[in-house]
Amino acid sequence: MLALHTAPPDSVSSGFHPDRPTMVLLNPRAAGGQAAALAQPVREWLAAHAPGVALVESDSIERSRATLQCMPRSSRVVLIGGDGTLHHMLPVLLTHRLGLGVVPLGGGNDTARALGVAGMAWPQALELALRGPTRRMDVGELITPRLRVPFFSSLAAGFDAAVAMRALSGPRWLDGLPRYLWATMAELASLRTHRIRVALDGEPRYDGEALFASVLNTRSYGSGMPAVPGARVGDGKLDLLLAGPFGRVGALTMLPRLLKGTHLPHAKIHTWTFQSMQFESDRELPLAADGEPVEPLRRFEVRVRAAAVRVVSAKLPRPREAPESSLSSQPLSESAQA
The missing domain is CATH 3.40.50.10330 (Probable inorganic polyphosphate/atp-NAD kinase; domain 1)
Structure with a gap:
């Protein structure tokens, strides 16, 4: 703050x-x-x-x-x-x-x-x-036949969206990352995974159980957690961060790695870059855009709106830190993760 x-x-x-x-x-x-x-x-x-x-x-x-x-x-x-x-x-x-x-x-x-x-x-x-001076920044957009929700930073889907919504009603004496951590611990009691199917730029990418599948435009979400360190807000792409089937103990032990930005090598953590995503779940799952609640959905699309808004920035645009090839070899299905 x-x-x-x-x-x-x-x-x-x-x-x-x-x-x-x-x-x-x-x-x-x-x-x-x-x-x-x-x-x-x-x-x-x-x-x-x-x-x-x-x-x-x-x-x-x-x-x-x-x-x-x-x-x-x-x-x-x-x-x-x-x-x-x-x-x-x-x-x-x-x-x-x-x-x-x-x-x-x-x-x-x-x-x-x-x-x-x-x-x-x-x-x-x-x-x-x-x-x-201003420079151009990408934004993401959640799309359904009756809904369009643009977002600057992130679209959380699943567990981390439930955490974001709980954080909104957290104790007033907590703020920023401490409030997010409080909400995470509270949500672990009701943790559940979802069966999801994800296609990126027209190609199937994931079919299986997942704890969350969140789209990021910025490098961090959840009050500064370095979720996708290679993300850039002006590269014409979004990043999908997907966590596979974690239980309570697994999710709890993953949290410190997420806070430090060392979570990406884990076998159940996957990232991809994309311009359009089609998402389907076996049931409605919670959603939060930039930390703000969105109505639960089963099916939706996400697209990047490249260079959509002019922003004043203290940073110069930088290329991605991770080569695209390192993000394109993730498994298609849950069975392939075993």
Whole structure:
């Protein structure tokens, strides 16, 4: 989480001259309500360093979306909040082609990590969000005949989606990764696997029992767990992280490896890159997009929307760390894993 008590406004240079309409939108409910305390310092900072840029406070998804819809196309919006705030505003960012700057203030901040701003003090993040150049970022999209849900960071399916939903109702005194770990331990009591079938880019890839099958655009999810270290947000691809048939003990022993990013060599952990995925399960399974609940589904498709949104990033694009060939030799079926 971003610290609320940081460098004073006069530690940042002034003289902001926006070349396009710009607005700062703050979700006062972010970070368990702590974001509300940032409103006045941000307002004073903007008056001193970015006169003419408005700060809008809104704790309503509908009102926030309506506010963004009133902005001219190709404007820039700075969102102050966490992954949930970014997720709920993404549909309008896409339809209105709005550029995005992020001041991270939430429990997850996995999109902010991918953009290199998660550890910044808020004045530094705000200045970058207002002044920094933008680059193109991919997003993913969950698709059914009656539903389309775009996401920045991840689409969790199965056990890790159940964990994400439990984390939303976790103790307020827990935040970030500790809350996610609390939710994981609580969900182990009702752990179950699902029979699933997965096809990637038209080719069958998996048919068998799985604990979860989650799609990532960013390297981390679940408040910073390095799930797919080779993932890149601008390569025109998504990553599928699939965990096979784990029991409670196996899942518990895998957790430390997931936290350290050393889980990928395990025989029951599989990763693939793809542009489109067809998914089918024997029964409805829980889903969460960017940590936000999605209605349970049995069948759905996921596609990458390459270079779909303009974002301000403190990171330069980098090529993938793992060669594609190392991700293409995973088994097709559960029986082949034995």
